[in-house]
Structure formats: C-alpha cells, structure tokens
Amino acid sequence: MIKRAFKLKNQIEFDKIDVNILQRDIIDYGTYIVMDKDTLALQIITHIAGRKEYVILIPGRNSFIILNISEKSRDVLLKALKKIGEKIPISNEALKEIRAIMDIYLFIDTFDKGIIKSKVKDIIEKNIEVLSKLDKRLLKNLLPCISESIVNIVLEDLFYNTAFPKKALEYFDKDELKRIFLNEIMITDAYSYALRLLKSHLRESLN
Amino acid sequence: MVFALALSDIHDNIIAFKTILDNVRSYDFIIMGGDICEFNCIEFARIFRNLEVPIIITHGNHDCVPSFEVLNKKLDNFYYIKNNYITIDINGTTLNIGGLGGVFSPKRSDMHHFASRDIIKLANKLLQDGVKLDLLITHECAKNCSDIIPHIRKRGGKSELYLLHIVSDPKIHICGHMHTPWVERFRETMCINPGYGFAGLGAVIDINSRKAKLFQVKLKFNLINEHRVIYSYNWVRNVKRSYFRILRSEANRLRLLE
Numbered sequence: 001m002i003k004r005a006f007k008l009k010n011q012i013e014f015d016k017i018d019v020n021i022l023q024r025d026i027i028d029y030g031t032y033i034v035m036d037k038d039t040l041a042l043q044i045i046t047h048i049a050g051r052k053e054y055v056i057l058i059p060g061r062n063s064f065i066i067l068n069i070s071e072k073s074r075d076v077l078l079k080a081l082k083k084i085g086e087k088i089p090i091s092n093e094a095l096k097e098i099r100a101i102m103d104i105y106l107f108i109d110t111f112d113k114g115i116i117k118s119k120v121k122d123i124i125e126k127n128i129e130v131l132s133k134l135d136k137r138l139l140k141n142l143l144p145c146i147s148e149s150i151v152n153i154v155l156e157d158l159f160y161n162t163a164f165p166k167k168a169l170e171y172f173d174k175d176e177l178k179r180i181f182l183n184e185i186m187i188t189d190a191y192s193y194a195l196r197l198l199k200s201h202l203r204e205s206l207n
Numbered sequence: 208m209v210f211a212l213a214l215s216d217i218h219d220n221i222i223a224f225k226t227i228l229d230n231v232r233s234y235d236f237i238i239m240g241g242d243i244c245e246f247n248c249i250e251f252a253r254i255f256r257n258l259e260v261p262i263i264i265t266h267g268n269h270d271c272v273p274s275f276e277v278l279n280k281k282l283d284n285f286y287y288i289k290n291n292y293i294t295i296d297i298n299g300t301t302l303n304i305g306g307l308g309g310v311f312s313p314k315r316s317d318m319h320h321f322a323s324r325d326i327i328k329l330a331n332k333l334l335q336d337g338v339k340l341d342l343l344i345t346h347e348c349a350k351n352c353s354d355i356i357p358h359i360r361k362r363g364g365k366s367e368l369y370l371l372h373i374v375s376d377p378k379i380h381i382c383g384h385m386h387t388p389w390v391e392r393f394r395e396t397m398c399i400n401p402g403y404g405f406a407g408l409g410a411v412i413d414i415n416s417r418k419a420k421l422f423q424v425k426l427k428f429n430l431i432n433e434h435r436v437i438y439s440y441n442w443v444r445n446v447k448r449s450y451f452r453i454l455r456s457e458a459n460r461l462r463l464l465e
Binding site for chain 1: 245246288312409435438439440441442443446448450451452453455459
C-alpha cells in the first residue's frame, strides 16, 4: 500500500480531545487512536496481518486526509470514523467524502503494473516498424521521450475506458479524477520498462 | 522616489496580509520573497487583483508554484520571476529585477529547490544580456546577507548565491526564509530580510536612497491556532507525490476563478 494524501472539500475542525474517551468507543473494531498534539492530526490505526494501516485526519481551514489502507482495513476504519464522528464534529458530508476518497484510493491500487506493461508492449510492437526507419542519431535522442509518451498514452487510454466508483464521481470532477489517476499511479517502472523494450527491439537500428 | 513594500514568509496567513496592506499605505510596488501562499492562493489572488500597484514575486519552499504561474498569466499587475529577471518601469524609474525561487539544495532542482546549476544558468543569462540588477529577490539568503536564524542567532545563508552578487552587482538583495527581520550591508549590496510576514513583519524600502524601514503591524488572531494550521501542512508535504498533485489542483481552481 502507498501513502496518499487528499484535500477535503468539507472542512473538519476540532479542538484538543481526550483520546482515551474516543479509544474506549472504538476498541471493539481493533483500532486505536493517536493524536498529534502540535497539529491535532488524528490518526486512526489498525493492523492487518501485522501491517500498520491507517487514516490520518488533519483538521483546519484546509483539511486533509492521508490514507494507507487496504480493502480489509477499509470497513473497520470507516466504522471507527463514524463512531468518532459522534464525539467530535465530523459532518455526515465529510464522512461521505472520506468514503469516496477511500474508494478512489483502493480503485487506483487495482491498476497493477502488469496491465500497464502489457499495453505498453502492444503499442511498441505495433509501431516498431515505423520507429526502426528513423535516423539512428535522432532515434537515440528520441527514445526517452517516446517511452514516456507511450506510457502516457496507455494511462490516458486506461483513464477513458475505466468506470470509476459512482461515489467518487460525486466528489471529483473528471479533471480532478484524471489528475489523481495520472499522478498517483506508480509509473516509473513502466517508463523504464518501455525504454528497455524499445532498446531491445531497435538494437539493429541503433547499432 | 520609488518605495517598495517588501514582504516574505506570510505562510498562507491571509489576515496578516490584509492587515499589513491596510496599515502600510505609501508604496509604489510590492516585492515578495517567497513562502506566501500554499493552499490558500485563491484568497490571496482575490486581494492581488484588487491592488493597483505591481506585485513582483518569487517563490519559496512553501509556495504553490503552479498557482503563481497561473496568476502570472491572469493578472496584469502580477510579475512572477522564476530564475529569471525582468525590466519594469515604476513611476518613471526603470528597474532590473532578478529572482531565484526556492531554497538551495546541493542535488535537487525541483518546484521548491534550486541547485548550483540554476544559479549558474541565471548568472549566464545576466552576463550574456549584460544586465546589472537593481533588485535581486531570492527566498534563500546569501551568507552574511541578512541570514540570521532565529533563536540560535547564527548565520544560515548560502555562499553559492555570491555568484549572482559578483555577476550582477545588485543594489538591493531581498531575501526571506529565515523569518528574522534584518537589514545590513554586504560588500556593495544592501541586504534586506523583511522577516516573518505571518506575524505582521515587513519592510518599506526607498529604492533610490537604498534605505529600509522595518515594521510590524498588530494582528488580532490566535497565533497558536494559526501556527497549528501551518504545521499541519507538514503531514501533506511528506507525501510528496500527492502534495504536488494537490498544488496543481489548487492552480486549476485558480484558473477557473472569474
């Protein structure tokens, strides 16, 4: 799981709270709370198979949420959040938004590197003939840009052919979703994969 | 006579910015040395567009750089200098103003950092164009040039910036980052750090006579609470990938502002 941050549209504001009282309410869910005394950031933590997974709520004029969750911990953390929402002022709207963000977070994780790499391979194989006809020096200099462009094309294709979770669509417009999608998917591996593949296919043209 | 209002390190504090503008009246343009707005740029933009004086700005390490780029295109009185220089006419006085944004890093050169090669690039540009600067704005301070670190009172500037001093002989160098208001002469340059704008500090500079007057306006807000908000941003800054995405989203919101 990767740590990701999101800005909340719904503001969350709360003062210092007695964490022990909150802890008693959510202990049944196997979660516990840590509050950062300097920033009042509220961290709700659970452990799944020995791994620490958490949600961090950062209150303020600009409120944020930081997630590091899996499908297994999502429901537990959401339940804990709802329970906490009874004691501190977290509006229903904010809870709904957090739920939508969790959906998006988990949805992004479903795009594993395998899908991206196989699509990269397809595009390279389709265009290799044209590329091999380019001037050797030009090709050498263009390769990094071509590999980057191919990955970007794959990501755009994936984005437009993907049905996003309905709840996410209520809170994020298409532009915002695209930004999240293109920025949050780990693609450095895909770039180097595309470059490697191009170099191996074009070995003859480059020598 | 040309007067400049120099501010830096406002750190998203819109109340402090408004109060300073309400209290300080006689200036011909505003210079900002970075760390102005990060997640609150829309509110700052609303104030910027109602100002009738030019605003000349470079970014710090806690600024929404994409928002500045949008404002640079959107507002006529907003001049964002990013590792470059501009020539501007203010009340009949032509000024060459150079700017280098961010803080120094030996290796990194990104949205909030500059490396030695960025200093060299700007120096080369100034040399090629044969430009001598009237004003140099950087967020990072040069060594021994108003670079007092608060509390420990030691010098924290970077000697790498001397290259810009040697190449362009700036008459005035305005920096920020350290939060300590300080005015001193270093070689032929007047170094001015307007201080922590967040707490209402700033400086009014007479550009012709190279004299600066530091000031602090009284602010009415809960300083501890406001500091808490600023500290809480560190949580997001630590998630680099998402942080830059959120900054770009902020710029997009600004783009849609009427």
